[in-house]
Amino acid sequence: MPDFTAHRHPVLAVRCPDCGRAPGNWCRRPSGHMASDFHVSRKVQADAVFIDQHGPDASIERIGDGWAVDPCGRVGIRPQQEQP
Numbered sequence: 062m063p064d065f066t067a068h069r070h071p072v073l074a075v076r077c078p079d080c081g082r083a084p085g086n087w088c089r090r091p092s093g094h095m096a097s098d099f100h101v102s103r104k105v106q107a108d109a110v111f112i113d114q115h116g117p118d119a120s121i122e123r124i125g126d127g128w129a130v131d132p133c134g135r136v137g138i139r140p141q142q143e144q145p
């Protein structure tokens with residue numbers, strides 16, 4: 062079961078469906094260079110697995126050097142409203 066708090070970034074908890082990188086490994090470009098961002102399919106996958114594990118109201122937040130799951134982090138937050 063993926064652990065979203067175990068890695069440097071929560072998205073690293075799942076394998077990338079696009080470039081096939083294993084959990085814990087950053088996405089790679091076809092050239093072999095490290096990508097500057099994760100593949101979109103991996104973010105979608107991580108989101109789906111996270112909601113499956115923790116429910117639609119949960120969020121994950123940066124706490125110090127690590128990550129913590131807040132079971133009610135999305136309650137009261139409107140997804141369209143982003144901070145400037």
Ligand SMILES: [Zn+2]
Binds near residue numbers: 088089100103
């Ligand atoms: Zn990837």
